[in-house]
Amino acid sequence: MDYELTEQQQAIVDITREIAQKKIKPVREHYDKTEEYPWEIVEELRKADLFGVYIPEQYGGLGGGAFDLVLVVEEISKVCAGMALIIAGTALGAYPIILHGNEEQKKKYLPDLATGKRLGAFTITEPDAGSDATAAKATARLEGDHYVLNGTKVYCTNGKAAEIYTLFFSTNPSRGARGVSAFIVEKGTPGFEFGRKEEKMGIRASPTYQLEFNNCKIPKENLLGKEGLGLLVAQSTFDVSRPGVAGQALGIATGAMEEAFAYARMRKQFGQPVISFQAMQHKLANMAMDIEASRAFLYSVARAMDKKTQKRYTKESAMVKCFCSDVAMRVTIEAVQMCGGIGYMRDFPVEKFMRDAKITQIYEGTNEVQRNEIAMHLIKEAAQTGLGKK
Amino acid sequence: MHIIVCIKQTPATANIQIDPTTGTLKREGMAAEINPFDKYALEEAVRLKERVPGSTVSVVTMGPPQAEEALREAIGLGCDDAYHVTDRAFAGADTWATSYTIHMAIKKIAEVKKPFDVILCGKQTNDGDTGHVGPGVASWLNIPNVAYVGKVEDVKPEAIRVRRMMEDGYDILELPTPCLISVVKEINEPRLASLKGKMAAKKAVITKWDAAAIGADKSKIGLSGSPTIVSKSFNPPPRKGGEKIDGATAQEKAKKLVAKLREMKLI
Numbered sequence: 336m337d338y339e340l341t342e343q344q345q346a347i348v349d350i351t352r353e354i355a356q357k358k359i360k361p362v363r364e365h366y367d368k369t370e371e372y373p374w375e376i377v378e379e380l381r382k383a384d385l386f387g388v389y390i391p392e393q394y395g396g397l398g399g400g401a402f403d404l405v406l407v408v409e410e411i412s413k414v415c416a417g418m419a420l421i422i423a424g425t426a427l428g429a430y431p432i433i434l435h436g437n438e439e440q441k442k443k444y445l446p447d448l449a450t451g452k453r454l455g456a457f458t459i460t461e462p463d464a465g466s467d468a469t470a471a472k473a474t475a476r477l478e479g480d481h482y483v484l485n486g487t488k489v490y491c492t493n494g495k496a497a498e499i500y501t502l503f504f505s506t507n508p509s510r511g512a513r514g515v516s517a518f519i520v521e522k523g524t525p526g527f528e529f530g531r532k533e534e535k536m537g538i539r540a541s542p543t544y545q546l547e548f549n550n551c552k553i554p555k556e557n558l559l560g561k562e563g564l565g566l567l568v569a570q571s572t573f574d575v576s577r578p579g580v581a582g583q584a585l586g587i588a589t590g591a592m593e594e595a596f597a598y599a600r601m602r603k604q605f606g607q608p609v610i611s612f613q614a615m616q617h618k619l620a621n622m623a624m625d626i627e628a629s630r631a632f633l634y635s636v637a638r639a640m641d642k643k644t645q646k647r648y649t650k651e652s653a654m655v656k657c658f659c660s661d662v663a664m665r666v667t668i669e670a671v672q673m674c675g676g677i678g679y680m681r682d683f684p685v686e687k688f689m690r691d692a693k694i695t696q697i698y699e700g701t702n703e704v705q706r707n708e709i710a711m712h713l714i715k716e717a718a719q720t721g722l723g724k725k
Numbered sequence: 726m727h728i729i730v731c732i733k734q735t736p737a738t739a740n741i742q743i744d745p746t747t748g749t750l751k752r753e754g755m756a757a758e759i760n761p762f763d764k765y766a767l768e769e770a771v772r773l774k775e776r777v778p779g780s781t782v783s784v785v786t787m788g789p790p791q792a793e794e795a796l797r798e799a800i801g802l803g804c805d806d807a808y809h810v811t812d813r814a815f816a817g818a819d820t821w822a823t824s825y826t827i828h829m830a831i832k833k834i835a836e837v838k839k840p841f842d843v844i845l846c847g848k849q850t851n852d853g854d855t856g857h858v859g860p861g862v863a864s865w866l867n868i869p870n871v872a873y874v875g876k877v878e879d880v881k882p883e884a885i886r887v888r889r890m891m892e893d894g895y896d897i898l899e900l901p902t903p904c905l906i907s908v909v910k911e912i913n914e915p916r917l918a919s920l921k922g923k924m925a926a927k928k929a930v931i932t933k934w935d936a937a938a939i940g941a942d943k944s945k946i947g948l949s950g951s952p953t954i955v956s957k958s959f960n961p962p963p964r965k966g967g968e969k970i971d972g973a974t975a976q977e978k979a980k981k982l983v984a985k986l987r988e989m990k991l992i
Binding site for chain 1: 916917918919920921923924927
C-alpha cells in the first residue's frame with residue numbers, strides 16, 4: 336500500500352533498504368553468532384546520513400521527525416533488528432536532550448549524535464527497578480559544581496559502544512519518584528565503568544551492558560532539565576521513542592514474512608509448492624493483515640506526532656508499541672512454523688526474527704505496563720467526558 | 726582537475742531484448758539503471774576528485790528523456806554537474822555514431838565549463854557489450870587512452886599513472902592529460918548514496934542539449950549516421966544447466982570428472 340511518503344521519507348527508505356540488503360544482510364548471521372559490535376555497519380549508516388533524520392537542522396540533523404526515524408528503524412529491522420539499535424538506541428539517548436536539554440547541551444551533544452560520530456544510549460533500569468522505576472537506588476549528590484554519581488544501572492543498550500549516556504539518578508531519595516533526575520554522562524568519566532556484558536536470546540548484534548558508578552564526578556551542567564523531574568524526562572522520551580520500537584517490531588514481522596513466503600513458494604512437498612496448500616495460504620493472509628494493520632496504525636500515529644496534533648501521545652505511543660510488538664511475536668512464530676524443520680535451524684534466518692521479536696514486547700516498558708498506561712488514559716478520559724454517568 | 730565521466734542508462738536485467746527489424750537494443754518499457762560498469766567509473770571519478778583538491782566532476786550521458794534519472798543518481802553519488810544529450814535523431818546509434826556524439830558533447834562541456842583533464846568510462850555496457858565507446862571517444866578527441874584500468878596508481882594535474890589489467894598480469898602506464906581511461910570492476914567498490922546526496926540530486930539542474938546544441942553533423946548521428954550494418958541479430962539460446970557429477974566423496978567426484986575430461990580428450 337502507498338502511504339504517501341514525502342520525497343525525503345522515500346529517499347530514507349530507499350537508502351536504508353540498499354544498506355540493509357547490500358551491507359547488513361551478508362553479515363547479520365556473523366554478528367548474531369559472535370555478539371561482536373558491527374562497527375562496519377555503523378560506518379555505513381554514518382556515511383549515508385541516517386543518524387540525524389529526526390534531529391533538528393540547526394543541530395546538524397535533517398530536520399525530520401519521529402516518522403523518519405521509524406522508517407529507518409523499520410527498514411534495518413527487516414534484515415537485522417539488532418543493528419537497528421545502532422540508530423534507535425542512539426535516538427533514545429538523544430531524545431531527552433532534544434526535548435529537555437538547554438541550548439548549551441543541545442549544541443554540545445546533538446551535532447555528534449546527528450552524524451553518528453558519537454553514539455548515544457539511555458538507561459533507567461536497575462537490578463531492583465524495572466517496571467517500577469521509582470524503586471531506583473542509584474544516587475547523584477551535589478557537591479559544589481559537581482554531581483557525584485553512585486550505583487548500578489543494568490541492561491544498557493549500546494553499552495560501551497556509545498559515548499553519550501542519558502541516565503537517571505536520585506538526587507533526593509527521600510522523595511521517591513519525585514527525587515529522580517536525568518543526567519548526561521560521557522564515557523570515559525573517571526568512576527564510570529562497564530560491568531558485565533549480557534548474553535542475550537536475540538538482538539545479539541547490539542551490546543547490553545551493566546554500568547557501574549563509583550564516586551563518578553560529572554559537571555553540574557550535565558543535569559538534564561530540573562532536579563526531581565527525571566521521570567517526566569523519561570516518560571516524555573518514551574512517548575516519542577516507543578513508535579521506534581514499534582517500527583523495529585514491524586520490520587521484524589515484515590522480514591520474517593518475506594523469508595517464510597519466499598521459502599513456501601520454493602519448497603515442494605506432495606509434488607507441489609507448499610504455498611499452494613490452504614493451511615499455508617491462511618497463515619500468510621493472517622500475517623499480511625497483521626502487518627498492514629500495524630503499519631497503517633504506526634504511520635498514522637507517527638505522522639500525527641510530527642504534526643503535533645495534540646500535546647502528548649502517551650496513550651497512542653503505548654498502543655503502537657504494544658500492538659506492533661505483539662504482531663511481531665505472532666508473525667515470527669508463524670513464520671518459523673511455515674518453514675517447518677528448516678525454520679528452526681540457526682543457518683536459516685527465520686528463527687532469528689523470532690528471537691529478536693521477543694524483546695520488543697519487553698523493553699521501553701513491558702507490554703503489560705503499556706496496557707496499564709492505555710487503560711489508565713481511557714479511564715481518565717472517561718472521567719473527563721462523564722462516560723457511564725447518568 | 727576537471728574530470729568527466731561518461732555513463733549510459735541500460736536495462737536493469739541480464740535479459741537484453743533486441744529489436745528484430747533494426748537489430749538495435751530495445752529500450753522501451755524496460756526498468757533501467759546506470760550501466761554497472763559505469764558505476765565503477767563514477768566512483769573512481771569521485772575518488773580522484775577527493776585525491777586532488779579543487780577538482781570537479783561532470784557527468785554526461787546520451788539517451789532518452791528517462792536517462793535523466795541516471796544523471797541524478799550520479800549527482801547523488803558525488804558528481805558536481807550533469808549534462809544530458811538527448812534528441813530523437815540520436816536513436817539507433819552504433820558505437821561509431823555514439824562515440825562521435827559523446828565527443829561533441831564533451832567538447833561543448835569543455836567550452837561552457839572548463840577544459841577537461843581526465844575522462845572516465847566503464848569498460849563496456851551490459852547491453853551492447855562492445856567496449857568500443859570509451860576508446861572511440863578518445864579517438865575522436867585525439868587524446869591518449871588506456872582501457873581495462875584496474876587501479877589509478879598516481880594522479881597529478883599533468884599526468885595520470887594507471888594499472889592496465891591484462892590476461893597474463895598487468896602493465897603500468899603513464900598518460901599525459903588530457904586523456905581517457907576506461908575502468909574494470911576491480912578498481913573500487915562503489916559507495917552507496919547518502920541521504921544528503923540524494924536530496925541534493927533531486928534539486929540539481931541538469932543541462933539538456935539536442936543535436937543542434939552540440940553542433941553535431943547530422944550525417945554522423947543516430948541510425949542513419951551509423952556505418953554498422955546488422956545482418957542478423959538474435960537472442961542466444963539460454964544456457965543449459967550443464968552436467969552434474971555425483972559421488973559420495975570429493976575424491977570420487979574428482980575421479981569421475983577427470984575420467985570424463987579424458988574421454989572428451991580435453992586433458
